[in-house]
Amino acid sequence: MSRFDWLSEFLARLHDENVLVRRGLAKALAPAHVLVIDPEDWAKAAAIAAEFGCRWAALWGDELGAKYILYMVLEYGGDYLALRARIPTENPVTPSVVPHFACADRMERHIHDLLGLTFSGHPDDRRWTRHQAWPAHRFPLRRDFPVEGESPDPTPPDSDYPFRRVLGGGVYEIPVGPVHAGIIEPGHFRFQAVGEEILQLEERLGYVHKGIEKIAQGRDPSALVRLAGRVSGDSTVAHAWAACQAMERAARCQVPRRALYLRALMAERERVANHLGDIGAICNDVGFAFALYQLSRLKEQWLRRNQQLFKHRLMMDAVLPGGVAVNLDAEQIDALRADHRRLRAELHTPFDIIDDHPSLEDRLVTTGRLPADAARRLGVLGYVGKASGQGFDVRRDNPYPPYDSVPVTVPVYAEGDVAARVRVRMEEITITLGIMDKLLDTLPTGEVQGLWPAVTRACEGLGCVEGWRGEILTYVRLDETGRVMRFFPRDPSWLTWPALEQLILGNIVPDFPVCNKSVNGSYSGHDL
Amino acid sequence: MLRILRTTLRTGVITEPVSVVDDELVRLGIKVKQVLDARFGGSLALREVDAGSCNGCELEIHALNNPYYDAERFGVHFVASPRHADALLVTGPVSRHMAAALQRTYQATPAPKLVIAAGTCACDGGEFGVTYASCGAVANVIPVDVSIPGCPPTPLALLKGILAAVNRRS
Ligand code: SF4
DSSP states (O other), rough: TTTTTTTTHHHHHHHHHOOOOOEEEEETTTTEEEEEEEEGGGHHHHHHHHHOOOOEEEEEEETTTTEEEEEEEEEEEEEEEEEEEESSSSSOOEESSSTTOOHHHHHHHHHHHOOOOEEOOOOOOSSSSSSSSOOOOOTTTTTTTTHHHHHSSOOOOOOTTOOHHHHHHOOOOOOOOEEEESSSSEEEEEEEEEEEEEEEEEOOOTTTTOOOOHHHOOHHHHHHHHTTTTSSGGGHHHHHHHHHHHHHHTOOOOHHHHHHHHHHHHHHHHHHHHHHHHHHHHHHHTOHHHHHHHHHHHHHHHHHHHHHSSSHHHHOOOOOOTEEEEOOHHHHHHHHHHHHHHHHHHHHHHHHHHTTTTHHHHTTTTOOOOOOOHHHHHTTOOOEEEEEEOOHHHHHHHHOOOTSSSOOOOOOOOSSHHHHHHHHHHHHHHHHHHHHHHHHHHHTOOOOOOOOOOOHHHHHHEEEEETTEEEEEEEEEETTOOOOOEEEEEOOOOHHHHHHHHHHHTSGGGGHHHHHHHEEEOOOHHOO | OOHHHHHHHOOOSSOTTTSSSSSHHHHHHHHHHHHHHHSSOEEEEEEEEESSOHHHHHHHHTTTTTTTTOOOGGEEOOOOOOOOOOOOOOOSBBBBHHHEEEEEEHHHHHHEEEEEEESHHHHHHTTSSSSSSSSSGGGGTOOOOOOOOOSSOHHHHHHHHHHHHHOOOO
C-alpha cells in the first residue's frame, strides 16, 4: 500500500459534504498531510473523518499574530492527516469534535483552559487542566499572560470541582489523592461504589501542571530538548527524540545515521527498563513478589549499564538537536550484545512462570477488561491498545529512520485484560532485544552530531515517535531566529487515562491498583 | 512452585553485601543505621510526596527498594501515610496545584517532621523554575532540612541525603 492512497477518496467525501479545503500541504508538517479548512467546517470534517475510520490523535492551538491556529491530527492506515483552521481572535469559538471523537474531550478542555478557545457543543463544560492557579477568564498560553503569573498569592486547593455523583441505595463515594499511598505521581480518583464493586471512576488530573508549554517559549533548540526530556522522566529519550525530530524537520537539519541508530538503541533500552519495572510491579500488586524482585534486579543491572555507556541511568540529555551526546566503541557494543544475550536467558524462567502461574492467572485474567471497540473509540495507544486489538505502532506503521531499515513486529491480543497487557509487554521486551541486536549489527559508521542549520524563516515540524507507552506526537514552531514559539508534546497518556475510567467498571475496589499499574499513565506527561 | 524456588536459589542474595567493595553504599548504610538506632528507635519512616516532579525522581526512589540497595535493611522504609512518617521526601518543583496538598501533608506529619527535598527541581525549581504554574523549590512552600541535588539523584545520593537529614536533628 502506498502512502496516502486513500486521501483522494477522503477529499471526495469532504467535497460531497461541502467542506471546502482551502489548501493541501504535503510538506509543511511532513509526514502529516495538512488540509486547511474553515473553522465552521471543523466539526463536519471531524464527523466525516470519524465515519471514514480515522483514528483521532491530537489537538492543539497556537496564537499567531491576530489569530489562533487550531490543529487536529488524525491517522488512517499509518498516514497522518492534520486539519488546520484559523480562528478569529474576537470570538474564538469552534464547534467541538467530541460528539464524533470522544477522546478529544480532555484536549479541548485543556486548550480552553490554557488558550481560551471555546468549543461549542462540548458535552462537558467543566475545567480540566486549570485548578486555582489562575482565574477562569485568564489564559496562560496567551501572549498577554506573563510567564511568572499575575498573582504571587498562595494557590488555594481546588476543593469545589463538581464531580459526578451516582445516586442510589448503598452507593458510596471514595475520594483518593492527590497524595497517594505509594511512591507515585499525584492525581485524584473519585470512585462511586456499591459494596466492593466500582460503578464509576472519575479522574481529576492537572495537579502536576508545570506550565511546560509556556516555559518552552523563547527557548533555543538545546534548551527545548532539555525540557522535552523532562515532560515525563520515564520517557525522557522518547520525548527528547520527538522534540528533536519536530525541530529537525522544521529546520531541515540532517542528522547523521549513526546518531539515529543510537537514539533508537536508547529508546529501546528505555522500553525494556520500563517494561521490566512495570511487569514486576503489576505482579507485586497481586502479591506475587517473586516477579518484582527478579525483574527489578534485572532492571537495576540495565540502568547501571546506561550510566556506564550513556552517562546517565535514565539516559537524560543524551539526545541533542541534530544528534546524540554519546558514542559507542567496539568494546562497548560487545558488552551490550552480551547484555542482550544474558537478559534473554535470564528472562526465560520468570516470563514462563508469569505466563502460567495459577495465582496470577486468577487475579489478572479478565481483570480490568477494555474491549476492542471501546479501545478503538478511545484511540488508545501502546501496550494498552495492543492488548485490546489496536496494533498501531509508529515504528512499523509510519517508520522513521532507523526503523525504515529495522523491521518491528507488534504483538496484538484481543482479550484486553491486565493479563493481556502484561503479555504484550513481555513480548515487546523479547522483540526489542532482537531490534537492539539488529541496530548494533548494522550500526553505521561516522559522526554522531550533525550541524544545526541557521534558521532564517519561521517554520514548524511534527515529531512522531513510538515511546514505550505508545505514540508520542510533538509539535514545534520556530520563529525566524530559530527560537521556539510553540511546543506541544502529546504523550500517549492523554489517550490511555480515559481508558482506565472505562476498564475499571465492574471491577472491585481492591483491584484498582493493579488495573492502574497495568495502564500506567503518566501524570506529568499529561498535565504538562 | 519448584521453578520459583529454583530461580530464587540460583539468584541467591544479590543485595550488596556488607563485606564487599561497593562499600560506599554499605558504609553509608551502616552509618544511617547507627544514627537511626541511636535517635529514631531503629527505623526511619519516610513518606514520599511528589509535589510536581517529572516522575524521574520517583524512579530512583523506587530503586532504593530494589534488591541491590534494599534501603530497608538500614532501617529506612516508606510508609503510606504522613501520620506514620518521621520525614517527608519531597520531589519536584512544587506545582501551584500541589502547594496546598503539600502543606496539608506537612501539617499531618508528626514531629520530628524532617523534610528532605530530593532532586534539582525540589532544590531550586530546576528546569521549571518559578512561574504561574510552579512555586519552584520545596523550601518556598514548607521548611526544608536537607536538599539532595541531582536530576534525578541516584539511589546512593538519596541515601546520603537521608543520612544527612537524620544526623541534623537529634
Ligand atoms: S530533578 Fe530531574 S528527574 Fe527530578 S523531577 Fe526534576 S526534572 Fe525530573
